[in-house]
Amino acid sequence: MALLWWMWFISFPGVFHCYDNICETTTCKATQSSTRNGLSANKVIDRNIEQKESSCSHTEVNKTEPAWVMVDLGKEYQIRNIIIYYRDEWTFKTAWKPYRFRQYGIEVSNTSNTQQWALCYKDNTTDARTPSSIQNISCEKTARFLRIITTYDAPEDDEYEITGAILEICEIQIYGCLPGYYGHACQPCSRNCGDGSCDGRDGRCIKGCSPGYYGSSCDRSCSTNCENNTCDQSHGTCSCVRGWKPSYCNNLSEYIQLNDYKYKAIYKYS
Ligand SMILES: [Ca+2]
Numbered sequence: 001m002a003l004l005w006w007m008w009f010i011s012f013p014g015v016f017h018c019y020d021n022i023c024e025t026t027t028c029k030a031t032q033s034s035t036r037n038g039l040s041a042n043k044v045i046d047r048n049i050e051q052k053e054s055s056c057s058h059t060e061v062n063k064t065e066p067a068w069v070m071v072d073l074g075k076e077y078q079i080r081n082i083i084i085y086y087r088d089e090w091t092f093k094t095a096w097k098p099y100r101f102r103q104y105g106i107e108v109s110n111t112s113n114t115q116q117w118a119l120c121y122k123d124n125t126t127d128a129r130t131p132s133s134i135q136n137i138s139c140e141k142t143a144r145f146l147r148i149i150t151t152y153d154a155p156e157d158d159e160y161e162i163t164g165a166i167l168e169i170c171e172i173q174i175y176g177c178l179p180g181y182y183g184h185a186c187q188p189c190s191r192n193c194g195d196g197s198c199d200g201r202d203g204r205c206i207k208g209c210s211p212g213y214y215g216s217s218c219d220r221s222c223s224t225n226c227e228n229n230t231c232d233q234s235h236g237t238c239s240c241v242r243g244w245k246p247s248y249c250n251n252l253s254e255y256i257q258l259n260d261y262k263y264k265a266i267y268k269y270s
Contacts, residue, residue: 019080019175019186027074032167033067034060041069044172051088051133053096056170058087061157067165070147071172076110078200079176081138082120084148087168088133098133100166102126103152108143117147127155140201146174176200192218209233225249 023045030041039058048055059067089096102125107117120139125131139146150165157163177186180196182203189198192213193205209218212229214236222231226238226249240249 019184020178021173022073022077022079022176022178023071023172023174024074029072029074030057030069030172031072032057032059032069033065034063036060039168044069044169045071047171049085049171051085051170053087053089053168056087056168059165059167061162061164061166063164063166065165066149066151067167068147068149069167069169069172070112070145071174072112073144073146073174075179076142076144077174077176077179078142078182079108079139079146079174080200081136081175082106082146083171083173083175084135084137084169085171085173086131086133086135087170097130098168099130099156100152100154100168101131101133101150102129102154104131104148104150104167106137106139107147107149108139108141109145109147110143112145118143120146142200146172148172190217190219194218205233223249 025045025047028045030045032041035041036058039053039056041057043055043057057069059069086098086101087096088098102123104123105119106121108120109117118141120141121137123131148167148169150167152165153163154166157166177183177200180189180198181187182189182198182200187203189196189203190205192210194208194210197207198205198217204216205218209215212222214220214222214231214233218233220236222229222236222238223240223244225241225244227241231238237247238249240246240253243253245251245253
């Protein structure tokens with residue numbers, strides 16, 4: 001019985017998924033707006049999810065500009081969700097709450113050009129409350145760069161005579177399918193997709209079909225009588241080679257049938 005329950009649990013969409021952490025250790029890089037006490041941006045991608053200060057990145061205090069931490073995935077991916085681990089320490093002496101994490105934003109881009117960021121999520125927690133120190137955010141975007149950014153100046157820092165926006169992020173996990181895969185189980189895209197890539201949600205071929213195929217998943221064959229062996233990706237219609245009837249090219253044209261008749265007639269009586 002326990003086994004059956006577990007099988008149901010892991011097959012339920014939204015409860016469990018097979019997305020990969022697409023921040024691969026060899027190609028993924030992290031940077032941040034400034035660094036305090038040597039707590040560098042690398043700590044957000046080192047696969048250590050400890051939330052104590054020494055395991056987290058930390059931007060510098062008393063800055064007037066926004067604080068941000070950026071992850072470069074190395075190439076474009078279809079992102080599905082992001083899990084952020086923020087500093088959250090509880091000891092006998094201190095209870096460090098993630099108050100500096102209020103009102104953070106998640107932005108994505110295909111270029112590190114600061115003019116071209118698209119907002120994926122904005123926290124709206126106000127004073128007194130604090131966001132959960134572990135955030136699991138849906139962000140269905142195709143992008144290479146992702147950054148956590150804030151301009152929030154927490155009032156709790158006044159007693160330390162500290163000002164400015166500050167981030168103390170311990171880990172950023174970015175989940176999605178690797179290029180060429182789609183869906184909750186990251187199944188392979190149709191091998192007839194134009195460049196092998198497809199929509200990460202439903203497997204639709206997003207860059208056309210290989211020659212000779214049509215349909216949203218490029219799983220239907222064009223008529224062999226289509227010119228250049230290509231047809232319309234949506235309907236399968238095409239320009240026919242001579243002698244075949246538009247627009248699916250599966251029947252002989254009347255022109256050729258008439259010519260055949262004339263040809264036969266000439267042949268017979270000449
Ligand atoms: Ca870490």
